[in-house]
Amino acid sequence: GAVVSQHPSRVICKSGTSVKIECRSLDFQATTMFWYRQFPKQSLMLMATSNEGSKATYEQGVEKDKFLINHASLTLSTLTVTSAHPEDSSFYICSAGRGVYNEQFFGPGTRLTVL
Amino acid sequence: AQTVTQSQPEMSVQEAETVTLSCTYDTSESNYYLFWYKQPPSRQMILVIRQEAYKQQNATENRFSVNFQKAAKSFSLKISDSQLGDTAMYFCVLRRDQKLVFGQGTRLTINP
Numbered sequence: 770g771a772v773v774s775q776h777p778s779r780v781i782c783k784s785g786t787s788v789k790i791e792c793r794s795l796d797f798q799a800t801t802m803f804w805y806r807q808f809p810k811q812s813l814m815l816m817a818t819s820n821e822g823s824k825a826t827y828e829q830g831v832e833k834d835k836f837l838i839n840h841a842s843l844t845l846s847t848l849t850v851t852s853a854h855p856e857d858s859s860f861y862i863c864s865a866g867r868g869v870y871n872e873q874f875f876g877p878g879t880r881l882t883v884l
Numbered sequence: 885a886q887t888v889t890q891s892q893p894e895m896s897v898q899e900a901e902t903v904t905l906s907c908t909y910d911t912s913e914s915n916y917y918l919f920w921y922k923q924p925p926s927r928q929m930i931l932v933i934r935q936e937a938y939k940q941q942n943a944t945e946n947r948f949s950v951n952f953q954k955a956a957k958s959f960s961l962k963i964s965d966s967q968l969g970d971t972a973m974y975f976c977v978l979r980r981d982q983k984l985v986f987g988q989g990t991r992l993t994i995n996p
Binding site: 877 | 917926927928929930931934975982983984985986987988989
């Protein structure tokens with residue numbers, strides 16, 4: 770149990786376009802989902818915390834108008850990178866909280882390349 | 885501020901050997917959780933072991949065990965009888981409330 774999926778696994782887009790990444794909890798309901806960014810050979814940085822039915826909470830330095838997060842249901846959160854630029858190229862990972870302790874289960878990640 | 889420091893960017897050992905990964909952290913809270921996650925080449929994050937700060941007993945999961953020194957704010961991971969499949973990036977992680985703070989990671993390579 771506790772499987773989290775992400776779609777797509779990798780995406781290549783042109784500069785200026787928008788890209789949507791989906792994160793789904795497949796066998797449990799997740800009130801809270803999290804979005805991370807990971808640069809090559811670096812650690813994970815929390816971008817935002819997404820609560821179902823409410824606005825996401827962004828970490829300091831993360832542009833909320835650039836990275837739009839929607840958590841419309843207990844099993845789905847989406848991250849939209851708007852007007853993507855090459856510097857947005859990265860590995861994006863989501864996680865979903867489960868249980869009393871809201872333990873986080875991670876998706877497999879999405880590699881975004883902006884040309 | 886909460887920080888997690890892993891001072892060993894890379895480590896390499898022979899299969900079947902024991903290896904210890906170091907981690908220190910800083911938090912002003914008394915109640916928190918610590919984790920070790922591994923990220924193999926597939927990039928999928930996998931929970932290795934968790935430790936609750938209020939528990940004095942060190943956590944153990946099969947070949948994986950921790951040495952939790954709360955006063956020193958140290959949380960090392962010991963892998964016994966290392967296997968080729970243990971090759972991965974290992975992250976020491978501090979959790980307070982809902983948020984996870986990741987260390988820089990240690991790249992561990994198990995050689996045949």
